[in-house]
Every structure is written in structure tokens, then in C-alpha cells.
Amino acid sequence: MQFDSLDEIRAFCRDLPKGDAQMADAAARRQNSLTKPPGSLGRLEELAVWLARWQGRELPELRRVVICVFAGNHGIAARGVSAYPPAVTEQMVANFSASGAAINQIAALAGAELRVVPIELARPTRDFTVATAMDTDEFLAAVDIGYRTVRDDSDLLAVGEMGIANTTTAATLCAALLGGGAVRWAGRGTGIDDDGLDRKRATIDAALGLHRGLLDDPLQVAAALGGRELAAIAGAVLAARHHGIPVLLDGFVATSAVLPLARLAAGALDHCRAGHVSAESGHRELLRILGLDPLLDLDMRLGEASGAGIAILLIRAALSCHAGMATFAEAGVSGKD
Amino acid sequence: MQFDSLDEIRAFCRDLPKGDAQMADAAARRQNSLTKPPGSLGRLEELAVWLARWQGRELPELRRVVICVFAGNHGIAARGVSAYPPAVTEQMVANFSASGAAINQIAALAGAELRVVPIELARPTRDFTVATAMDTDEFLAAVDIGYRTVRDDSDLLAVGEMGIANTTTAATLCAALLGGGAVRWAGRGTGIDDDGLDRKRATIDAALGLHRGLLDDPLQVAAALGGRELAAIAGAVLAARHHGIPVLLDGFVATSAVLPLARLAAGALDHCRAGHVSAESGHRELLRILGLDPLLDLDMRLGEASGAGIAILLIRAALSCHAGMATFAEAGVSGKD
Numbered sequence: 001m002q003f004d005s006l007d008e009i010r011a012f013c014r015d016l017p018k019g020d021a022q023m024a025d026a027a028a029r030r031q032n033s034l035t036k037p038p039g040s041l042g043r044l045e046e047l048a049v050w051l052a053r054w055q056g057r058e059l060p061e062l063r064r065v066v067i068c069v070f071a072g073n074h075g076i077a078a079r080g081v082s083a084y085p086p087a088v089t090e091q092m093v094a095n096f097s098a099s100g101a102a103i104n105q106i107a108a109l110a111g112a113e114l115r116v117v118p119i120e121l122a123r124p125t126r127d128f129t130v131a132t133a134m135d136t137d138e139f140l141a142a143v144d145i146g147y148r149t150v151r152d153d154s155d156l157l158a159v160g161e162m163g164i165a166n167t168t169t170a171a172t173l174c175a176a177l178l179g180g181g182a183v184r185w186a187g188r189g190t191g192i193d194d195d196g197l198d199r200k201r202a203t204i205d206a207a208l209g210l211h212r213g214l215l216d217d218p219l220q221v222a223a224a225l226g227g228r229e230l231a232a233i234a235g236a237v238l239a240a241r242h243h244g245i246p247v248l249l250d251g252f253v254a255t256s257a258v259l260p261l262a263r264l265a266a267g268a269l270d271h272c273r274a275g276h277v278s279a280e281s282g283h284r285e286l287l288r289i290l291g292l293d294p295l296l297d298l299d300m301r302l303g304e305a306s307g308a309g310i311a312i313l314l315i316r317a318a319l320s321c322h323a324g325m326a327t328f329a330e331a332g333v334s335g336k337d
Numbered sequence: 338m339q340f341d342s343l344d345e346i347r348a349f350c351r352d353l354p355k356g357d358a359q360m361a362d363a364a365a366r367r368q369n370s371l372t373k374p375p376g377s378l379g380r381l382e383e384l385a386v387w388l389a390r391w392q393g394r395e396l397p398e399l400r401r402v403v404i405c406v407f408a409g410n411h412g413i414a415a416r417g418v419s420a421y422p423p424a425v426t427e428q429m430v431a432n433f434s435a436s437g438a439a440i441n442q443i444a445a446l447a448g449a450e451l452r453v454v455p456i457e458l459a460r461p462t463r464d465f466t467v468a469t470a471m472d473t474d475e476f477l478a479a480v481d482i483g484y485r486t487v488r489d490d491s492d493l494l495a496v497g498e499m500g501i502a503n504t505t506t507a508a509t510l511c512a513a514l515l516g517g518g519a520v521r522w523a524g525r526g527t528g529i530d531d532d533g534l535d536r537k538r539a540t541i542d543a544a545l546g547l548h549r550g551l552l553d554d555p556l557q558v559a560a561a562l563g564g565r566e567l568a569a570i571a572g573a574v575l576a577a578r579h580h581g582i583p584v585l586l587d588g589f590v591a592t593s594a595v596l597p598l599a600r601l602a603a604g605a606l607d608h609c610r611a612g613h614v615s616a617e618s619g620h621r622e623l624l625r626i627l628g629l630d631p632l633l634d635l636d637m638r639l640g641e642a643s644g645a646g647i648a649i650l651l652i653r654a655a656l657s658c659h660a661g662m663a664t665f666a667e668a669g670v671s672g673k674d
Contacts, residue, residue: 034439035429035438036439036639037420037421037528037638037639038528040527040528040637040638041637041639041643042616042635042636042638043635043636043637044635080674082674083673084374084671084672084674085671085674088670088671091668091669091670091671092372092670094668095372095663095670098663099661100372100663100667100668101372101373101662101663102371102372102378102658102662104661105654105658105660105661105662106654106657106658108657108661109650109653109654109657190374190377190673191374191375191377191673279379295635296633297634298379298381298632298651299379299380300378300379300381301374301376301379302373302374302377306378310650310651310654313647313650313651313654314635314647314650316446317442317443317446317647317650320442320443320445320446321439321442324436324441324442324445325437325438325439325441326432326435326437326438330437331428331431331432331435331437332428332431333425333432334421334422334424334425334428336420336421336527336528337417337419337420
């Protein structure tokens with residue numbers, strides 16, 4: 001196991017690598033020499049510099065791009081908080097294997113390798129309105145699965161999830177760590193009706209009441225009110241930081257999965273960018289709090305890393321300009337008057 | 338010539354093709370059968386339906402994607418309204434030919450053919466603070482070049498431009514056709530300082546004064562206050578409508594180029610989407626007025642079709658999901674509870 005205790009995760013987060021400032025500076029200087037008005041490629045310039053910092057190369061590379069989709073099941077699904085039955089989690093994992101899902105098409109287009117990691121689908125987390133979703137050992141095991149899924153030969157990682165009822169889990173984590181209760185964080189997920197939304201809110205508020213004694217501890221919250229696929233995302237994001245791999249986060253659930261890390265250590269998500277902002281209510285607010293400015297805003301709310309997967313295309317665009325454009329000197333183009 | 342008079346353009350715009358509503362409906366039905374909650378791919382779904390309407394196919398194709406960049410020079414460049422000397426227009430055309438510009442990298446990544454069309458660079462339009470930029474014949478000739486650049490074998494067209502001083506031209510067109518004067522529409526373009534911005538505003542307001550007698554006529558405005566590359570963009574967009582080719586517009590200049598068409602006929606831009614919203618002040622407001630919701634917001638302000646070129650990647654993502662995903666029935670995934 002990478003982490004044998006919550007304290008080992010806390011220690012890891014106190015001593016995170018800071019990235020390579022020299023390579024970031026070199027990349028920024030290169031951007032200013034290319035045949036365009038300085039700054040005119042906007043976020044594409046910022047992305048090139050960000051990649052340079054975390055890959056530690058003036059000319060970052062995207063030879064191996066990996067999309068990890070973690071899947072888990074949730075005890076609270078039995079409370080009628082989703083428009084779909086819990087069996088859909090496993091059915092969608094089969095759909096991923098058969099290349100029938102959105103993320104399969106997006107991964108192929110983006111030149112990315114798709115790794116789908118179902119985690120104990122036959123053993124949902126416990127209903128966190130009556131117990132802790134996971135005990136510490138279960139939580140650490142899920143973090144470990146995520147951590148070990150990321151290898152040091154990747155140049156860019158996109159993380160996403162599949163898990164019926166997990167927008168309820170995500171909203172509960174946000175409410176537990178950021179306040180505001182269910183009314184601030186619960187959205188319609190896959191498309192529940194008004195009665196379903198009432199059940200979802202009641203579930204969240206019941207959980208907050210039951211676990212109010214541990215809300216000061218981000219990792220205990222992540223175990224007691226989280227999910228296995230969310231814990232795995234947190235583990236994958238920590239592994240990426242260790243290996244110097246920039247990360248694209250997907251939507252509301254994936255972002256809520258790394259919220260506990262951000263609460264543990266300022267800067268814990270510096271190697272991450274938000275691939276998109278989801279239409280799921282709560283995501284925009286969560287990104288704002290985390291200081292993450294999303295790359296895309298396409299009214300998507302599918303999960304399964306679909307938004308982060310599309311954002312890979314923007315990273316490729318940023319790097320092809322960064323590496324392929326001529327400088328003013330090379331092209332014989334006049335500079336500013 | 339496709340159009341021998343302004344009246345022929347007016348007649349063309351009164352009788353525009355409406356697209357194939359049946360194929361749009363078929364594409365929308367297909368979207369609702371795919372393995373995702375209905376609507377969860379957001380704008381990707383809308384894009385697939387839009388392509389189906391204009392290509393007239395339930396399963397649209399992107400075999401031949403063309404990016405057209407038109408280049409022109411402007412008499413008003415002599416008034417010090419740009420941070421760069423006018424020679425840069427031709428130098429950048431050479432840079433496009435040598436594959437050194439941003440759009441070359443983006444076109445290659447997007448699998449698009451790049452057509453660069455310089456239009457009489459040695460003969461700038463006249464300074465429109467003292468004369469009309471183009472007479473009717475010069476305007477029609479530029480429209481014709483754009484029209485004939487678009488052939489019926491293309492599946493998607495992205496349009497952009499290169500022309501030192503042309504954000505002044507664009508702002509003048511917007512002020513002439515939408516009101517508000519220079520203060521509403523003039524931005525910093527390639528990055529002029531405060532003095533340059535003052536000169537730019539004075540140029541725009543002088544032009545509005547000189548030509549106030551023709552501001553009711555969108556095509557006369559496009560000739561007297563426009564530019565050759567802008568006229569060519571309008572011609573290309575009309576040709577695309579004729580051939581059933583969906584169009585991605587680039588930034589502030591490219592959008593201002595088609596504003597006269599929108600003023601001539603409601604729905605003239607129904608086959609167009611805004612590839613992005615530029616950081617150039619005025620573009621967001623112009624898109625709002627035209628009812629165009631941009632696909633990307635990346636703080637870019639380069640022109641040369643760079644924003645529209647990146648948006649091609651989103652169109653590819655939309656279509657690969659539309660064509661490649663399994664249906665609920667095919668994948669054996671349960672529907673809503």
C-alpha cells in the first residue's frame with residue numbers, strides 16, 4: 001500500500017513537489033518569441049507553461065495520454081436519489097469495455113488510452129445516513145487502487161468516474177467540507193424529478209447530521225461520506241503529483257473527490273486544471289472556491305471523464321502551437337512598432 | 338461573378354435555404370437513444386443536430402474540413418491604429434505558407450485543409466475617414482473571391498482573417514450598423530497602448546461622421562467601411578449556405594464581417610456557429626446581439642481562424658459521439674427508473 005494510514009496521506013500532502021519553475025519560465029519566454037502578439041493565444045499559452053512546469057520540460061510532450069475512469073457503487077442509491085437503477089454502474093462498465101460509451105469515442109479522438117477501473121461493484125459503500133460509507137481501511141484500499149493506476153510513463157492524465165447516485169455523494173462531501181447544506185450543493189444529476197430531488201436533499205442533510213462530529217477532518221469526511229471511485233480519483237491525483245504528471249479533472253463528482261486534498265494542503269491541486277464546468281448545479285461554485293477556471297463550458301453533465309477527455313484536445317492544441325510555431329526571427333515577421 | 342450588384346446579394350439573402358428539418362429531427366431522436374442521460378452531452382448534442390440539418394444527413398460527415406483565411410490591407414493602418422506595421426499582413430501570409438503560424442499547427446491537429454487567400458495586399462482599401470474604403474465593384478470582387486473559395490465538396494468550413502488594422506475596420510462596421518460609437522466597439526486589437534486606442538477611436542468616429550448618409554444600408558456600409566478580407570468572409574459564408582456547409586466563425590473581425598448579412602436577413606447566420614468568443618472587447622456584445630453562443634472562451638485574440646480552428650475539434654468530438662456510441666438497446670443498459 002502507498003498509504004497505510006490517513007496520517008501518511010497528510011504527511012504526503014504537507015510535502016508536495018512544487019514543479020519546475022525554471023522550465024515554466026523558459027516556456028513563457030518561448031511563447032513571447034512566437035509569431036503572434038504576446039498573450040494573444042490566451043489560455044493556450046497558460047496551458048503550455050503549466051505543462052512545462054509539471055513535466056519539467058520547456059517543450060512538453062503528449063506521447064502517452066491516459067484517461068482513468070473509476071467506477072463504484074453507493075449504499076445511498078437504495079434511497080431513490082438517482083433517475084437510474086444501481087445496476088447501470090456495472091452495465092456502463094461493460095459498455096466501456098465494448099467501446100460503446102461517449103468516453104470511448106472521445107478517447108479515440110483525443111489519442112488517449114482509456115483505463116476503466118471498477119472497484120468492488122458488488123459491494124456498495126454503506127448508506128451514509130446510517131453508518132460510515134467506508135471505514136479507514138476500505139478508504140485507504142480505494143485510494144491505493146487509484147494511486148497504483150497511474151504510472152510514471154504518462155504525460156497527461158484525465159480523471160473521471162461512473163457510479164449511480166454519486167452526485168449525491170459529491171454534494172454531501174461539498175456540504176460537509178464547505179457548508180451550506182443540501183440546498184447549496186444538490187442538483188438533478190442524471191435527471192431526477194422534483195420528488196427525487198427532495199429525497200436527495202433529505203439524504204444529504206441526514207448524513208450531515210449523523211456525521212457532524214468529524215466534519216473538521218477532510219480525510220475522515222472522504223471516508224465516511226465518500227465513495228470508492230472518488231477515493232481512487234484522489235489517489236490518482238496524488239500519484240500524478242508524485243510522478244510529475246499534469247491532470248485534467250472532469251465534472252462535479254471528480255472535482256468533489258479532490259476537495260479533501262485541497263482542504264488538507266494549499267496548492268495540492270496546482271498540477272490540476274478543470275477540464276470543464278458541468279451543468280450539474282454546484283460544480284461552478286465548487287470550481288470558484290478551488291480557484292479552478294474551467295477550460296470548457298459546454299453544458300455537459302455526463303461524467304465518465306467526458307469533459308476532461310474533450311479538454312485533452314485543447315491541451316494538444318496548446319502544445320502544437322507551443323512546439324510548432326515559428327519565432328518572429330525565424331519567420332522574418334516584424335515586431336511591434 | 339456570383340453577384341453582379343448589391344441587389345443580387347439582397348435577393349440571394351431573401352431566399353436562403355432553410356436546412357433539412359427531417360434530418361435534424363432524426364439526429365435528435367438518435368441522440369436520445371444513445372447510452373447517456375438525455376441531454377447530458379449538452380452542446381455536443383446540439384452541434385450534431387445542427388450539422389445534420391445543414392449537411393442534410395442523420396449521420397453528418399467530416400471527411401473534408403476546410404479553414405479559409407482571407408488577408409487584406411487597410412488604408413486606415415496609416416493612422417497608427419495598430420501596434421504592428423502594415424507589412425506584417427504580407428509577412429504573416431508568408432508565415433502561413435511556411436507553416437509557421439498558429440493556424441498551421443491547429444489545422445494539422447484538427448485534420449483540416451488550410452486555404453490562405455491574400456486579396457490585393459499591395460492595394461490597401463482607401464482610408465475610410467476621407468473616402469469609401471471600396472467602391473461597389475471592388476467590394477463585389479472581394480465577395481466573389483470569398484464565394485468561389487468555397488467548393489461544394491467540403492463538410493465543414495471555418496473562416497478567419499489576417500489584416501493589420503482590421504479590428505478598427507470591424508469596430509467601425511459594428512458602430513455603423515449597431516450604434517454606440519467607437520467607445521462601445523474599439524478594443525486594443527494586437528495590443529495598442531492608450532494613445533493608439535485614442536487614435537483608433539478618433540478614426541472610427543470620423544468615419545461614422547463622413548459616411549452617416551449610408552448607415553441604413555448594410556451592404557453599402559460593408560463596402561464603404563469594410564475591408565477586402567471581410568467582404569470575402571461574407572462571400573464564403575453565403576457560398577457555404579448555398580452548398581449546405583456548416584460554418585464556424587472565428588473572432589471579432591470575422592463575426593463583424595457577417596454582421597451585414599444578419600442585418601439583411603433574419604436567419605442568414607443559422608448555418609453558422611461562433612467558434613469562440615475573443616478577448617477583443619466588443620466580440621462578446623456582438624455575439625449576444627447576433628444570438629450566437631460561442632463554443633469556446635479561451636481568452637484568445639489572435640484571429641487567423643485560430644479560435645474557429647480549435648472549435649473544429651469540438652465538432653469532431655460531437656460527431657464521434659453521435660456516430661460511434663451504442664444505443665441503450667445495443668448495449669443492454671437499463672433506462673430511467
